[in-house]
Amino acid sequence: MSLDSFIGKWVESGKEGFEQLAQTIGLPADKLEFYKQAKTEITYTRDGDQWTINVGIVGVPNGSRVFNFVMGQPYDSVNIDGTPLKSVITFEGGAFVEQHKEAGPREAEMSIVRKVNGNTMEVQTTVGGATMTSIYNKV
Numbered sequence: 001m002s003l004d005s006f007i008g009k010w011v012e013s014g015k016e017g018f019e020q021l022a023q024t025i026g027l028p029a030d031k032l033e034f035y036k037q038a039k040t041e042i043t044y045t046r047d048g049d050q051w052t053i054n055v056g057i058v059g060v061p062n063g064s065r066v067f068n069f070v071m072g073q074p075y076d077s078v079n080i081d082g083t084p085l086k087s088v089i090t091f092e093g094g095a096f097v098e099q100h101k102e103a104g105p106r107e108a109e110m111s112i113v114r115k116v117n118g119n120t121m122e123v124q125t126t127v128g129g130a131t132m133t134s135i136y137n138k139v
Contacts, residue, residue, distance in 0.1 A: 003046070003091055005116040010136035011058060012040040017132035024130040025079065025108065042136065051089075076103075079110070 018036050027035065039058040044051065049070050056064030069075040069089055077087040077100065084103040089096055098112040110127045119138040124131060 006044045006096060006114070006121075007046055009041065009043045009139050010121050011139050013135050013137050015132055015134040017130065020130040021125060021127055021132040024128045025083075025110075040134070040136075085110075 096114040
Protein backbone atom coordinates (compact mmCIF):
# COMPACT_ATOMS: atom_id res chain seq x y z
CA MET A 1 0.00 0.00 0.00
CA SER A 2 1.42 3.37 -1.00
CA LEU A 3 1.04 6.74 0.66
CA ASP A 4 -1.02 7.92 -2.31
CA SER A 5 -3.78 5.42 -1.49
CA PHE A 6 -4.78 7.66 1.44
CA ILE A 7 -5.23 10.77 -0.72
CA GLY A 8 -8.86 11.76 -1.25
CA LYS A 9 -12.10 12.09 0.68
CA TRP A 10 -13.26 9.40 3.11
CA VAL A 11 -16.65 9.14 4.85
CA GLU A 12 -17.24 7.01 7.93
CA SER A 13 -19.77 4.25 7.36
CA GLY A 14 -19.70 2.64 10.81
CA LYS A 15 -17.94 2.35 14.15
CA GLU A 16 -17.78 -0.09 17.05
CA GLY A 17 -16.53 0.60 20.58
CA PHE A 18 -17.27 4.33 20.55
CA GLU A 19 -18.99 4.57 23.95
CA GLN A 20 -16.12 2.96 25.85
CA LEU A 21 -13.59 5.15 24.03
CA ALA A 22 -15.68 8.28 24.73
CA GLN A 23 -15.79 7.44 28.45
CA THR A 24 -12.04 6.87 28.48
CA ILE A 25 -11.29 10.29 26.98
CA GLY A 26 -13.86 11.97 29.25
CA LEU A 27 -16.27 13.12 26.52
CA PRO A 28 -19.11 14.99 28.29
CA ALA A 29 -22.39 13.07 28.43
CA ASP A 30 -24.25 15.85 26.60
CA LYS A 31 -22.02 15.31 23.54
CA LEU A 32 -21.98 11.50 23.64
CA GLU A 33 -25.11 10.84 21.57
CA PHE A 34 -24.22 13.47 18.94
CA TYR A 35 -20.75 12.00 18.30
CA LYS A 36 -22.08 8.43 18.49
CA GLN A 37 -24.47 9.16 15.60
CA ALA A 38 -22.11 11.46 13.68
CA LYS A 39 -20.33 10.35 10.52
CA THR A 40 -16.82 11.74 10.26
CA GLU A 41 -15.41 12.77 6.91
CA ILE A 42 -11.67 13.08 6.33
CA THR A 43 -9.88 14.48 3.31
CA TYR A 44 -6.15 13.92 2.80
CA THR A 45 -4.14 15.99 0.36
CA ARG A 46 -0.40 16.14 -0.24
CA ASP A 47 1.98 18.65 -1.78
CA GLY A 48 5.45 17.12 -1.77
CA ASP A 49 6.25 16.22 1.85
CA GLN A 50 3.49 18.48 3.23
CA TRP A 51 0.22 16.70 4.10
CA THR A 52 -3.10 18.32 4.95
CA ILE A 53 -5.93 16.60 6.81
CA ASN A 54 -9.38 18.17 6.78
CA VAL A 55 -11.61 16.51 9.40
CA GLY A 56 -15.31 17.29 9.65
CA ILE A 57 -18.71 15.80 10.33
CA VAL A 58 -21.16 15.06 7.52
CA GLY A 59 -23.95 17.64 7.55
CA VAL A 60 -22.24 20.05 9.97
CA PRO A 61 -21.18 23.21 8.15
CA ASN A 62 -18.14 25.15 9.37
CA GLY A 63 -17.24 22.33 11.77
CA SER A 64 -14.12 21.04 10.09
CA ARG A 65 -10.60 21.20 11.47
CA VAL A 66 -7.51 21.40 9.26
CA PHE A 67 -4.10 20.05 10.27
CA ASN A 68 -0.85 20.22 8.32
CA PHE A 69 2.01 17.82 8.91
CA VAL A 70 5.14 16.22 7.52
CA MET A 71 5.54 12.47 8.09
CA GLY A 72 7.56 11.78 11.22
CA GLN A 73 7.54 15.39 12.46
CA PRO A 74 5.50 16.59 15.47
CA TYR A 75 2.57 18.94 14.89
CA ASP A 76 -0.26 20.46 16.97
CA SER A 77 -3.79 19.05 16.73
CA VAL A 78 -6.91 18.71 18.92
CA ASN A 79 -9.01 15.86 20.26
CA ILE A 80 -12.71 15.34 19.50
CA ASP A 81 -13.54 17.48 22.55
CA GLY A 82 -11.12 20.27 21.61
CA THR A 83 -8.30 19.23 23.96
CA PRO A 84 -4.90 20.28 22.52
CA LEU A 85 -2.68 17.41 21.35
CA LYS A 86 0.93 16.97 20.31
CA SER A 87 0.86 14.57 17.38
CA VAL A 88 3.09 12.70 14.96
CA ILE A 89 2.16 10.50 11.99
CA THR A 90 4.41 7.90 10.41
CA PHE A 91 3.93 5.45 7.55
CA GLU A 92 4.68 1.90 8.72
CA GLY A 93 3.87 -1.36 6.98
CA GLY A 94 1.42 0.30 4.60
CA ALA A 95 -0.46 2.08 7.40
CA PHE A 96 -0.68 5.59 8.79
CA VAL A 97 0.35 5.28 12.44
CA GLU A 98 -0.65 8.27 14.53
CA GLN A 99 0.51 9.00 18.07
CA HIS A 100 -1.28 11.76 19.95
CA LYS A 101 -0.50 12.99 23.46
CA GLU A 102 -2.66 15.45 25.37
CA ALA A 103 -0.90 18.72 26.03
CA GLY A 104 -3.07 19.22 29.15
CA PRO A 105 -2.83 17.92 32.72
CA ARG A 106 -4.02 14.35 31.95
CA GLU A 107 -1.32 13.67 29.35
CA ALA A 108 -3.46 10.83 27.97
CA GLU A 109 -2.08 9.08 24.90
CA MET A 110 -4.02 8.00 21.83
CA SER A 111 -2.88 5.68 19.05
CA ILE A 112 -4.60 5.56 15.66
CA VAL A 113 -3.72 3.07 12.90
CA ARG A 114 -5.26 3.62 9.46
CA LYS A 115 -5.09 0.94 6.76
CA VAL A 116 -6.46 1.26 3.23
CA ASN A 117 -7.72 -1.69 1.22
CA GLY A 118 -9.04 -0.47 -2.13
CA ASN A 119 -11.81 2.04 -1.42
CA THR A 120 -12.12 1.11 2.27
CA MET A 121 -10.10 2.44 5.18
CA GLU A 122 -10.14 0.65 8.54
CA VAL A 123 -9.20 2.77 11.53
CA GLN A 124 -8.25 1.43 14.98
CA THR A 125 -8.26 4.12 17.69
CA THR A 126 -6.90 3.15 21.12
CA VAL A 127 -6.88 5.20 24.33
CA GLY A 128 -6.11 3.76 27.75
CA GLY A 129 -7.01 0.21 26.78
CA ALA A 130 -10.27 1.15 25.00
CA THR A 131 -10.33 0.53 21.24
CA MET A 132 -12.78 1.77 18.63
CA THR A 133 -12.86 0.40 15.08
CA SER A 134 -14.17 2.67 12.34
CA ILE A 135 -14.74 1.91 8.66
CA TYR A 136 -14.51 4.65 6.03
CA ASN A 137 -15.41 4.53 2.35
CA LYS A 138 -13.66 6.60 -0.30
CA VAL A 139 -16.03 8.96 -2.11
